[in-house]
Amino acid sequence: MYVYDEFDRAFLQERVVEFRDQVERRLAGELNEEEFKPLRLMNGVYLQLHAYMLRVCIPYGTLSARQLRALAAVARKYDRGYGHFTTRQNIQFNWIKLAELPDAMADLAEVVIHGIQTSGNCIRNTTTDPWAGAAADEVEDPRLYAEVIRQWSTLHPEFTYLPRKFKIAITAAKHDRAAIRVHDVGLRLHKRDGKTGFEVMVGGGLGRSPYIGKTIRDFLPEEDLLSYLEAILRTYNLGGRRDNIYKARIKIQVHEMGAEAFAQKVEAEWAEIRDGALKLDKAALDAIRDRFLNPALEDLEDAPASLATALADPDFARWHANSVAPHKAKGHAIVTLSLKPVGAPPGDATADQMDAIADLADAYAYGEIRVAHEQNLTLPYVRQKDLPALWAKLKAIGVATPNVGLISDIIACPGLDYCSLANARSIPVAQKLTERFADDARIADIGRLHLNISGCINACGHHHVGHIGILGVEKKDEEFFQITLGGKGNSKARIGELIGPAVSEGEVVDVVERLVETYLDLRTSPAETFIAAVQRLGTDPFKERAYAPR
Amino acid sequence: MPLVKNGAPAEDIFTAVADDAALPDGPVLVSAERFLKEADTLVARNDEIGVLWPNARDVAELKPYLSRLSVVALTFPKFRDGRAYSQARLLRERYGFKGELRAVGNVLRDQALMMARAGFDAFAFEKAADAEAFNKALATYSHFYQPTGDGRATARDVRVAHAGPAPVEG
Amino acid sequence: MTSPLQRKLKIAGPTVVTANRLADGAVVWLSPAGGWTDSIGAAAVGSTSEDVLRLLDIAHGDENTAVGAYPAPVRIGADGTPEPANLRERIRVSGPTVALPAGASAAA
Numbered sequence: 001m002y003v004y005d006e007f008d009r010a011f012l013q014e015r016v017v018e019f020r021d022q023v024e025r026r027l028a029g030e031l032n033e034e035e036f037k038p039l040r041l042m043n044g045v046y047l048q049l050h051a052y053m054l055r056v057c058i059p060y061g062t063l064s065a066r067q068l069r070a071l072a073a074v075a076r077k078y079d080r081g082y083g084h085f086t087t088r089q090n091i092q093f094n095w096i097k098l099a100e101l102p103d104a105m106a107d108l109a110e111v112v113i114h115g116i117q118t119s120g121n122c123i124r125n126t127t128t129d130p131w132a133g134a135a136a137d138e139v140e141d142p143r144l145y146a147e148v149i150r151q152w153s154t155l156h157p158e159f160t161y162l163p164r165k166f167k168i169a170i171t172a173a174k175h176d177r178a179a180i181r182v183h184d185v186g187l188r189l190h191k192r193d194g195k196t197g198f199e200v201m202v203g204g205g206l207g208r209s210p211y212i213g214k215t216i217r218d219f220l221p222e223e224d225l226l227s228y229l230e231a232i233l234r235t236y237n238l239g240g241r242r243d244n245i246y247k248a249r250i251k252i253q254v255h256e257m258g259a260e261a262f263a264q265k266v267e268a269e270w271a272e273i274r275d276g277a278l279k280l281d282k283a284a285l286d287a288i289r290d291r292f293l294n295p296a297l298e299d300l301e302d303a304p305a306s307l308a309t310a311l312a313d314p315d316f317a318r319w320h321a322n323s324v325a326p327h328k329a330k331g332h333a334i335v336t337l338s339l340k341p342v343g344a345p346p347g348d349a350t351a352d353q354m355d356a357i358a359d360l361a362d363a364y365a366y367g368e369i370r371v372a373h374e375q376n377l378t379l380p381y382v383r384q385k386d387l388p389a390l391w392a393k394l395k396a397i398g399v400a401t402p403n404v405g406l407i408s409d410i411i412a413c414p415g416l417d418y419c420s421l422a423n424a425r426s427i428p429v430a431q432k433l434t435e436r437f438a439d440d441a442r443i444a445d446i447g448r449l450h451l452n453i454s455g456c457i458n459a460c461g462h463h464h465v466g467h468i469g470i471l472g473v474e475k476k477d478e479e480f481f482q483i484t485l486g487g488k489g490n491s492k493a494r495i496g497e498l499i500g501p502a503v504s505e506g507e508v509v510d511v512v513e514r515l516v517e518t519y520l521d522l523r524t525s526p527a528e529t530f531i532a533a534v535q536r537l538g539t540d541p542f543k544e545r546a547y548a549p550r
Numbered sequence: 551m552p553l554v555k556n557g558a559p560a561e562d563i564f565t566a567v568a569d570d571a572a573l574p575d576g577p578v579l580v581s582a583e584r585f586l587k588e589a590d591t592l593v594a595r596n597d598e599i600g601v602l603w604p605n606a607r608d609v610a611e612l613k614p615y616l617s618r619l620s621v622v623a624l625t626f627p628k629f630r631d632g633r634a635y636s637q638a639r640l641l642r643e644r645y646g647f648k649g650e651l652r653a654v655g656n657v658l659r660d661q662a663l664m665m666a667r668a669g670f671d672a673f674a675f676e677k678a679a680d681a682e683a684f685n686k687a688l689a690t691y692s693h694f695y696q697p698t699g700d701g702r703a704t705a706r707d708v709r710v711a712h713a714g715p716a717p718v719e720g
Numbered sequence: 721m722t723s724p725l726q727r728k729l730k731i732a733g734p735t736v737v738t739a740n741r742l743a744d745g746a747v748v749w750l751s752p753a754g755g756w757t758d759s760i761g762a763a764a765v766g767s768t769s770e771d772v773l774r775l776l777d778i779a780h781g782d783e784n785t786a787v788g789a790y791p792a793p794v795r796i797g798a799d800g801t802p803e804p805a806n807l808r809e810r811i812r813v814s815g816p817t818v819a820l821p822a823g824a825s826a827a828a
Contacts, residue, residue: 008705010692011691011693014690026742027742027784033788035660049747050815050816082820096745098744121630121632151695155691155694155695157665157668161629161635287706287710
């Protein structure tokens with residue numbers, strides 16, 4: 001992973017000093033709440049229903065074992081012994097006290113992590129493929145560019161008070177595991193004539209007006225990445241709407257101007273700055289590339305004998321088929337740790353689990369852990385011959401449920417149990433669904449199915465792009481849930497279609513089950529996935545069955 | 551409003567003049583509308599002239615006059631409204647404005663360093679305490695990740711100047 | 721957003737003013753004495769728009785102690801003290817409706 005230097009460390013120390021001073025001035029009444037709020041948000045500090053929440057940045061989802069232990073320590077010392085991994089590859093602590101936050105941040109700064117720009121109307125943590133550097137289907141390692149963007153965007157003086165938040169995602173693989181089309185800017189790394197560059201998409205996003213990002217440039221040479229981003233951000237900062245918080249994202253600007261007119265404005269701005277100080281020459285890129293310490297993987301054979309023996313155990317075989325993905329290096333594998341055990345809040349991990357995972361990463365995975373946007377963890381460098389031993393240990397700490405990519409691998413926001421914006425609870429619905437779909441063989445038969453739950457229209461659970469999406473709404477102080485069908489978050493992203501009136505909390509699990517049964521009845525074969533069947537059949541046959549017994 | 555200019559408390563010698571008021575002697579600050587309407591007369595005066603420029607208006611309109619303007623005051627109606635940061639960079643870095651670039655409106659110490667990096671050199675603070683803390687605020691960070699036109703050293707400059715030891719996991 | 725404050729305030733029934741304490745974020749209610757209490761049972765109850773606006777003015781005047789004040793509906797319980805009247809406020813009083821993860825400590 002990228003190794004921070006003295007500069008990064010000094011910067012973070014200065015950040016802690018600055019925030020401590022701001023907290024002291026707030027507590028002394030020298031800053032009022034209106035003045036203080038954006039400052040705390042820019043350090044990842046929200047005020048939720050019961051307490052302050054600290055969102056810690058995990059740059060492009062990459063953590064060292066040491067950093068994960070530091071997160072566990074913060075969870076114990078300042079919080080209630082657990083944390084919640086988010087769809088933006090970050091982690092949140094739910095019970096922090098404002099007065100203690102500067103100390104928590106100082107502890108995190110010791111291992112060079114922080115909460116900078118995890119909230120606020122600024123450029124947020126750039127996210128990428130959790131399998132970056134390991135994926136068999138990747139063109140190049142996207143983390144280099146994510147790090148380039150991290151450095152450029154950190155405390156960017158021009159883009160810290162944007163109309164609204166700004167999220168960038170980047171992928172370099174055939175299969176998009178970073179949901180780039182639903183980001184303010186999506187970057188798809190690809191090659192043209194041997195040169196590295198990016199397809200640039202703008203204006204994607206979910207929330208109350210969901211849009212799929214529009215491509216404004218097919219190929220942006222890598223050396224122009226930052227100048228082009230600066231041109232996009234400047235166009236947005238000067239022209240994005242500030243009269244209505246719900247219309248302030250860049251997606252609305254792109255939509256109202258039209259993608260073509262927006263692109264022209266960006267290109268005109270870019271022409272002025274492309275050969276300036278932001279040009280990424282080879283030396284600039286190499287300086288960052290050289291600070292990535294990637295593990296020296298052993299020269300190993302695929303499918304070692306010990307693995308073949310272990311596969312005779314059906315439980316191991318089920319997990320292996322579900323949670324282990326091909327690696328670009330022979331004899332290695334990518335392992336996903338499911339943070340979605342039956343009956344638990346999706347994406348939560350206790351401090352004890354974090355410590356145990358850090359130890360396992362050290363023992364089996366070169367000390368590196370990734371956070372996936374599906375709210376699971378990934379060990380990107382595991383020797384295939386170690387898989388049986390690793391599995392036994394993952395199972396012992398409850399992170400080997402073989403449900404990755406299946407119906408119980410639910411993406412959910414914290415919902416009304418924690419969040420001050422939510423209209424309904426997400427976690428209890430997720431819990432009931434995982435209990436209904438607790439049978440490993442049954443969910444494996446159902447196959448790939450993304451189920452996403454948001455507790456309000458802000459869509460932190462990405463319900464629009466769930467194959468089945470669930471949106472909590474409130475009617476006369478009762479929770480109801482709207483169901484959407486057919487959404488997709490990958491390279492062929494689309495927004496799900498609402499299938500009918502909202503259903504009560506008591507009905508939502510039954511409705512989901514009827515949708516699944518409809519699919520099982522109508523699929524051409526088990527090879528036809530749920531989403532493929534929905535696309536082939538349209539939503540009508542599902543709607544009829546979903547509401548039939550009412 | 552305590553004014554800080556080039557890092558020190560400064561007296562504001564510019565008189566803000568309403569659009570329909572007669573021009574007094576001495577340096578004046580006028581609105582964008584008035585400036586553009588009377589630009590030729592205004593810049594021909596012997597006194598210094600400044601313009602108060604709204605954050606929703608393209609600063610390119612000022613290009614023909616920049617060499618004769620002493621002050622461009624850019625506004626922060628709320629400190630959260632950051633359009634003037636882009637305007638400041640355009641004026642300094644693209645159009646080469648050398649005069650005083652003044653931040654006015656909801657100007658607070660916690661944004662002063664960002665404003666300075668964008669090219670502001672004068673700050674009309676709302677609170678006296680913020681004006682007093684100006685130099686401390688500007689020293690909050692010793693280095694910066696990204697280049698702007700402010701000439702401050704960036705991470706890359708520092709790294710090139712002090713090529714440190716090879717990275718080791720720490 | 722938490723409930724926006726408007727000078728025209730519609731009050732459907734007994735209402736308290738609640739906020740989060742600045743220093744630790746804990747849920748608090750405005751008390752009859754004009755201070756803050758961490759027990760909803762000890763909160764000042766308003767039953768007219770004027771009452772509640774007056775309570776809100778007191779609350780907003782004390783933003784250095786508690787922040788984000790807004791009116792919340794209550795029921796008057798058998799013992800004569802206010803209880804939360806909707807799900808959001810019940811969760812604010814009693815905490816998340818889901819069990820914390822096994823191994824999590826009950827309090828910081």
